[in-house]
Amino acid sequence: MSPGRPVPPPLAKPLPDLSSPAPAAVGRLAAAYGATSTHSGLVPLTIARRAPKEDDVEIAIEFCGLCHSDVHATRGEWRLPEYPLVPGHEIVGRVSRVGTAVSEFAPGDRVGVGCMVDSCRECASCRDGLEQYCERGNVGTYGVRDPRNGGELTQGGYSTSIVVDKRFVLRIPEALDPAAAAPLLCAGITTYSPLRHFHVKPGNAVGVMGLGGLGHMAVKIAKAMGAVVTVFTTSASKVGAAVELGAERVVLSKDDDAMDAAARSLDVIIDTVAAPHDLNPYLRTLRRDGALYQLGLPPEDMPPVQPGLLIRRRLTYSGSLIGGIAETQEMLDFCSAHGVASDIEIVRAGQLNEAYDRMVAGDVKYRFVLDTATLHEPSTEADA
Ligand code: NAP
Ligand code: ZN
Ligand code: ZN
Numbered sequence: 001m002s003p004g005r006p007v008p009p010p011l012a013k014p015l016p017d018l019s020s021p022a023p024a025a026v027g028r029l030a031a032a033y034g035a036t037s038t039h040s041g042l043v044p045l046t047i048a049r050r051a052p053k054e055d056d057v058e059i060a061i062e063f064c065g066l067c068h069s070d071v072h073a074t075r076g077e078w079r080l081p082e083y084p085l086v087p088g089h090e091i092v093g094r095v096s097r098v099g100t101a102v103s104e105f106a107p108g109d110r111v112g113v114g115c116m117v118d119s120c121r122e123c124a125s126c127r128d129g130l131e132q133y134c135e136r137g138n139v140g141t142y143g144v145r146d147p148r149n150g151g152e153l154t155q156g157g158y159s160t161s162i163v164v165d166k167r168f169v170l171r172i173p174e175a176l177d178p179a180a181a182a183p184l185l186c187a188g189i190t191t192y193s194p195l196r197h198f199h200v201k202p203g204n205a206v207g208v209m210g211l212g213g214l215g216h217m218a219v220k221i222a223k224a225m226g227a228v229v230t231v232f233t234t235s236a237s238k239v240g241a242a243v244e245l246g247a248e249r250v251v252l253s254k255d256d257d258a259m260d261a262a263a264r265s266l267d268v269i270i271d272t273v274a275a276p277h278d279l280n281p282y283l284r285t286l287r288r289d290g291a292l293y294q295l296g297l298p299p300e301d302m303p304p305v306q307p308g309l310l311i312r313r314r315l316t317y318s319g320s321l322i323g324g325i326a327e328t329q330e331m332l333d334f335c336s337a338h339g340v341a342s343d344i345e346i347v348r349a350g351q352l353n354e355a356y357d358r359m360v361a362g363d364v365k366y367r368f369v370l371d372t373a374t375l376h377e378p379s380t381e382a383d384a
Helices: 068-074 178-185 187-197 213-224 236-245 256-261 307-312 325-338 349-360 372-376
Strands: 028-035 042-049 056-065 091-098 110-113 116-118 161-165 205-209 228-233 249-252 266-271 286-294 316-319 344-347 367-371
Touching (some): 028 372, 042 161, 056 110, 068 349, 178 325, 187 266, 205 213, 213 325, 228 236, 349 367, 349 372
Antiparallel strands (some): 028 042, 056 161, 056 367
16 A cells, blocks of 8 residues: 555454355345545445345356556546445456346356446437447446436445346356456457457458557457457567567557558557547558547547548547447357457455556556455555
């Protein structure tokens, strides 16, 4: 823990034993780590999970990936959130209980939850299976008031359990390692969706900007689709790693000559950079009818895109938000079939704050994953 951060309070209540089923219609307490203010860092918390309603699935969480969005959200970099805020939307675990109307899942099944736990289910986007673009706003896995559950504040996966409507629960193929599969629930689907939207085919030239959690998944998934991959990185230290991941070419984006040499060589670019940056040098690397999909959501404004660059080569500058539930299941099955998963470093609960600082410094290959079994351990970070 960094100097000046308050010592976390001890857990207020004894924690439940998820191996013993609670009586029906009774909620559970879950051990969690979350933020209590923009500067609190992550501290131990005890949160209440509702009893499964008829369509609900209760999950004993095993692993949860750490996404850069968790950092932006808990630190209030996008907007001031409601606290306490338990982040985490790359959740993998086993079903512990199901509601009376759930026949799709049974206790013991390995399942996942991504960035959404509900949506309106009625608007054009929801009907099209694009719940992430729900016109009334999807219900995020954390930090959102959930209209179907009495306006309760959703709390994410840095916790020992979660209760989610069956429509937003994914099947994790048993062939996938559960810890390495967790980042697929955000980093995987967020990069898979735009690659599919562009209809990437074998032989297409795909560029990936930023080699972090999303970026390394973009490389792996694009390779599995048969693409030829170029990585743009600001980190000279990642060149070798990018090649090991399968990139045919690595361009140091701070090297103007290298950027010029890449002009008009790519069909599509997946931009995963988490900080403001100038897109124009990257747009110059696209061929006619190319597209740049912006996935990174920096808290600050970015320099404007030059219209002439878009016009002269009929380029598309697009955004893309995670993926729908059906597409997320398709992605999980695709990754299982192609042996694709995330390169991870497992962290204990007491290492979460250090992991956030390392993520901001770009010091992770390529995704931290929390082992939720360690949420029960007394915090030692305050003593470090
Ligand atoms: P990450 O693991 O931290 O990776 C971001 C990468 O951006 C870094 O590894 C780094 O790669 C590059 N970068 C360049 N300059 C940077 C700077 N000044 N600060 C930070 N990174 C810099 O983050 P992530 O979890 O992949 O998330 C990436 C972004 O996507 C975040 O903004 C996140 O909020 C957003 N996101 C969007 C969606 C969506 O649905 N659109 C979903 C999830 C996440 P190099 O060292 O190779 O340059
Ligand atoms: Zn995420
Ligand atoms: Zn909707």
